[in-house]
Amino acid sequence: MLAVKPGKPAEAVVIGASAGALDALTVLLPEVSRELAVPVVVVVHLSPLRPSLLPDILRPLCASEVKEPDDKEPVRRGVIWLAPPDYHLLIDADRTFSFSVDEPVKFSRPSIDVLFESAADVYRDQLVGVVLTGANDDGALGARAIRRSGGLVLVQDPKLAEAPEMPRAAVSLADPQFVGALPEIVETLTAITRRPA
Amino acid sequence: MSSAEDIEIRLFLDAIFLRYHYDFRRYSMASLKRRIAAAKAHLGCETVSALQEKLLHDPDTFTRLLQYLTIQVSDMFRDPAFFRAMRERVIPELETYPSLKIWIAGCSNGEELYSFAILLREEGLLDRTMLYATDINPEALRKAEAGIYALDRIASFTENHRLSGARCSLSDYYSAAYGSAVFDRSLRKNVVFTDHSLATDSVFAEVQVVSCRNVLIYFDRMLQDRALGLVKDALCRRGFLGLGAKETLQFSAQAESFRELSLSDRWYQKC
Numbered sequence: 001m002l003a004v005k006p007g008k009p010a011e012a013v014v015i016g017a018s019a020g021a022l023d024a025l026t027v028l029l030p031e032v033s034r035e036l037a038v039p040v041v042v043v044v045h046l047s048p049l050r051p052s053l054l055p056d057i058l059r060p061l062c063a064s065e066v067k068e069p070d071d072k073e074p075v076r077r078g079v080i081w082l083a084p085p086d087y088h089l090l091i092d093a094d095r096t097f098s099f100s101v102d103e104p105v106k107f108s109r110p111s112i113d114v115l116f117e118s119a120a121d122v123y124r125d126q127l128v129g130v131v132l133t134g135a136n137d138d139g140a141l142g143a144r145a146i147r148r149s150g151g152l153v154l155v156q157d158p159k160l161a162e163a164p165e166m167p168r169a170a171v172s173l174a175d176p177q178f179v180g181a182l183p184e185i186v187e188t189l190t191a192i193t194r195r196p197a
Numbered sequence: 198m199s200s201a202e203d204i205e206i207r208l209f210l211d212a213i214f215l216r217y218h219y220d221f222r223r224y225s226m227a228s229l230k231r232r233i234a235a236a237k238a239h240l241g242c243e244t245v246s247a248l249q250e251k252l253l254h255d256p257d258t259f260t261r262l263l264q265y266l267t268i269q270v271s272d273m274f275r276d277p278a279f280f281r282a283m284r285e286r287v288i289p290e291l292e293t294y295p296s297l298k299i300w301i302a303g304c305s306n307g308e309e310l311y312s313f314a315i316l317l318r319e320e321g322l323l324d325r326t327m328l329y330a331t332d333i334n335p336e337a338l339r340k341a342e343a344g345i346y347a348l349d350r351i352a353s354f355t356e357n358h359r360l361s362g363a364r365c366s367l368s369d370y371y372s373a374a375y376g377s378a379v380f381d382r383s384l385r386k387n388v389v390f391t392d393h394s395l396a397t398d399s400v401f402a403e404v405q406v407v408s409c410r411n412v413l414i415y416f417d418r419m420l421q422d423r424a425l426g427l428v429k430d431a432l433c434r435r436g437f438l439g440l441g442a443k444e445t446l447q448f449s450a451q452a453e454s455f456r457e458l459s460l461s462d463r464w465y466q467k468c
Binding site: 091098 | 414
């Protein structure tokens, strides 16, 4: 039986997206941001060469706080945390953010796998991982790590994603509990992220 | 309850400290676990215990292990805005000193060191500046001293340098040969490369500037406080501290000792 289920907020949600991320996230995050009761940590593959525009794009669309974390900042609930460019973002056992400039993983820094694996280690079966559209296979190993530590994995249906490779890799490697269209992911996710009525 | 691997890692870090006097025990565990996993894979060990056995009985293993535990991948002029802020906010005050000492703490393979040396030359200060480049990894220090980088990295170095407010082209400072860029040896005429640990060593000089960028992110909060204590003690009054783009004094015990000079670019000044 799942430790995370509707009506019982998870401890944290981690989301990974790449090619096509902006369209998917501008649908998903505004919904998730309402009555948000958990921390939501998002990795999008970004150009390392300039500051990310994502916080400025998403902030006006979201009801919750939207922010790039600093090193050692506590992973507060009710905030949508965006991984900044050119660092790996990790979570430490004391529930604070941690960064590294270790080599890119699968050509990416930030890497979805790096965040997911560290979060799985900390939150165990109280974690929800979401893999959305993307054109490489980052996130698949991370989703598998979440699955193996008892967490819940949701994957966007590859057939319906703007770029199918990333969700397809996650489906084949991680055996997710849920594969569906974006609106279904929103529905499943908000049942877990909202404050119980 | 701790997992078997968590216990193994604790014992492994104790073993490194007891045998080789390198102290990773207060590093950020999330990053360190990934690095240990990479070391395990590359050194052909199934478990951390197996890695520990190899480490204790074969000193060569430690030299190789250190590469996995310490090496980070940086750029020259990483975060160009940091260097632009240095030209605008820090250099004018440094110009008032007859001679300068600058400490590049955790210099790794030297990208940050050469960035500083080039900027100081462009601002006319390099000849009166002594630079200390320190790291715990002797192999990294050797590479920093050699100042040779793969040519395929030069495009991003050049772009960063330009965005930092450069007055010349980066190509004025290196010669290309056999797929490598060899940086001008005159840049390191006044550089002392030396082994120094922010975790176990103490202050060695009074300096006007410390650059310690993307080093503290690998430490836990307690070790960050120790390292920042050293930095504070090394800096003269009104001395400057440059941190990495995501590093902050906000969560540190040393926050009171510094004022924010340019928070968005992570320049601090000692009170």
